[in-house]
Amino acid sequence: MAGLAEIKQQEREARRGLILVAAQKLFAEKDFKSVTVREIARTAGVSIGTIYNYYENLDELFVDVFIRGAREIVELLDAETQGDRPCSLARLCEVYIAYLNENMTFYQMMSHFMLGGRLSEEATQRLNRVTRELLDRVVSTIEAAGIRSETRLTAQALFSALNGIMISYATYPGRSLEEIQRHTARLARLVANLFLQQAKSQ
């Protein structure tokens, strides 16, 4: 039987989720920098103050949005596994880049935090935890592809390379969204092949 405290806790989680989803929705719609607290509050149907009841500051909320995105990617990758066989390395790259192309927020936030977003110790740890989770999938895929040595480092390199593709080419001026998607996908395939080559040579 659930105690009162437990119910309260559930309510709290629910409301927190409301805010989170509203933020994610807004980030999906528009530029990262143009989303304001006021707007998030309005979209979530709560007051500004409430947001600060659940999040110490905006950056903490951003972390949650980021984490949620990372989870979605993890789930997308898990959905690709056949039994306990992870998806192919090529497929992983494809899925990851496709997600990033559809969720600009994701790497925009990476950039934001890199540009000096300050995080609480706790948020940093949650961030690390989910990143590790994501990286675990990359490691599995890499191993399944036949890479044996320095798998963690290699996974980090692959992860970096994919992020780098988006950072470097996702807002290439004068190119249509479709062209960008095609180009980033192409680069992702090239990168995937690079790592596969590595696997074969071992």
Place this chain on the structure above:
Amino acid sequence: MAGLAEIKQQEREARRGLILVAAQKLFAEKDFKSVTVREIARTAGVSIGTIYNYYENLDELFVDVFIRGAREIVELLDAETQGDRPCSLARLCEVYIAYLNENMTFYQMMSHFMLGGRLSEEATQRLNRVTRELLDRVVSTIEAAGIRSETRLTAQALFSALNGIMISYATYPGRSLEEIQRHTARLARLVANLFLQQAKSQ
């Protein structure tokens, strides 16, 4: 004999350089986002208005700082060439990552523009020009390393991968600067080897 116009032009270049250096200095010292026009003006020893005489807006100045950085990298790479043999692929990665580690501004600016800095057509073109120049060096190095097919795309992939390493790990929370430098360098070596492997297999 230098005409008057020529002298004026030189003076103009000089003053523009003054502003540029001041901005670069400030960016090196502190966070990209916390640098203000007022501060740049004071550091350069000119008035705020003067900055706007030389640059339409701050982003145009940022582009110049960025370009200057890119030029420095190009020069560093050119200094590594032996006759007409470009430096090794490994060395290129090392030099590039080292420079980025010492000039956070550089990829902070990449991020800034990615997050929606608006540029004039002219600035965009200058930006593209220097990026192409940099990429040309990467292409040369890649070719010298023995890669034959899709060299431009491969160069882009390498360039992306190196940027991605910095974006993903340059501000890793809880790590010392030294640790970060070591780790990014290590990832860069791994990436370099990946591309070399590719070369051998052709």
Place this chain on the structure above:
Amino acid sequence: MAGLAEIKQQEREARRGLILVAAQKLFAEKDFKSVTVREIARTAGVSIGTIYNYYENLDELFVDVFIRGAREIVELLDAETQGDRPCSLARLCEVYIAYLNENMTFYQMMSHFMLGGRLSEEATQRLNRVTRELLDRVVSTIEAAGIRSETRLTAQALFSALNGIMISYATYPGRSLEEIQRHTARLARLVANLFLQQAKSQ
């Protein structure tokens, strides 16, 4: 019993009024163009930000000041009515010109908006509404004076003529305030007679 929402609304109105009065006071004291947000905020005893909580931008505040002025004129005119008989045409001109002479802001704002102050759709409509109200009084007076045809257009012509007197002679250089008041009043009487003549001839 007043609900909480109602009280809140009243408070809001009150504060908005505070800002409005402060602005009006400043406009009365000094030149329209030299009034700043900072000053209005200080005079109203609120922060700058608060002003922007109540008004989207300064021009919207200006509209409110303008509207308040128009209302005052309407009230002055209504106070002149005897039962349901509007005041005489001559009296209307006299009252209007006298008010304008004491509230330079009023036609300075007309000019400001004419010189390109940008207004929201909503503000434009409020502006139109109060102008129509004012014009309605003019129409009534004109009709009471015996003018039968094209009363609305005639009212507009009278309204224009009175405004024109102020625009053309209210800041006539080298004349004392008193001289200006006498002269504009004289012109207003002449204009009034013109319209009365018109009435008689019908």
Place this chain on the structure above:
Amino acid sequence: MAGLAEIKQQEREARRGLILVAAQKLFAEKDFKSVTVREIARTAGVSIGTIYNYYENLDELFVDVFIRGAREIVELLDAETQGDRPCSLARLCEVYIAYLNENMTFYQMMSHFMLGGRLSEEATQRLNRVTRELLDRVVSTIEAAGIRSETRLTAQALFSALNGIMISYATYPGRSLEEIQRHTARLARLVANLFLQQAKSQ
């Protein structure tokens, strides 16, 4: 034989005219407030400094543009005279309003000076002189129309009324330029008739 001093003086006048025409051209093209010294200088093909050699400040230049406009109106009116008979009162109103509709600058400047443009004693006098010239034409027309008493004051009233029409209705929001022209012309006709009525009754 023209002395050197005289030639110099002519050159000076010519250059001053160049600046004047450039300013007038710009004012005709765009909003009064958005014209800058830099732009005038560029359009006139002279330097900013040169403008200040010919005009103490911008407002003095504006006065000249204004005067030039007033002269054009005077010439238009004079062109309408038959022998020594001035044009009809109705025609005067029509011509004046038409000119104002095509030269927004003209009454925008009236407003500008009214909003506190500071003028030198000399500029004020030149301004008065040309205004008097313009008013003289109005007086003539009024007299020719049969008005005998207080002709100067009546002319001022007519002048004011026409200005007022433009001030009040020239930027009426939500109306096309054509509609505005039609409406102001209509009001001008009404005003003209008012004054004619007055003439007849004398």
Place this chain on the structure above:
DNA sequence: AATGAATGAGTCTTCATTCAT
């Protein structure tokens, strides 16, 4: 006399965060 780069005070506006209710 002509030049035009330098000046800088002063402008409006933004928006994350606080805190009294």
Place this chain on the structure above:
DNA sequence: GATGAATGAAGACTCATTCAT
């Protein structure tokens, strides 16, 4: 716990005017 109005520091940018060349 929820609210949302108040806060105000901080930002980029403008542009008439000056003055050394």
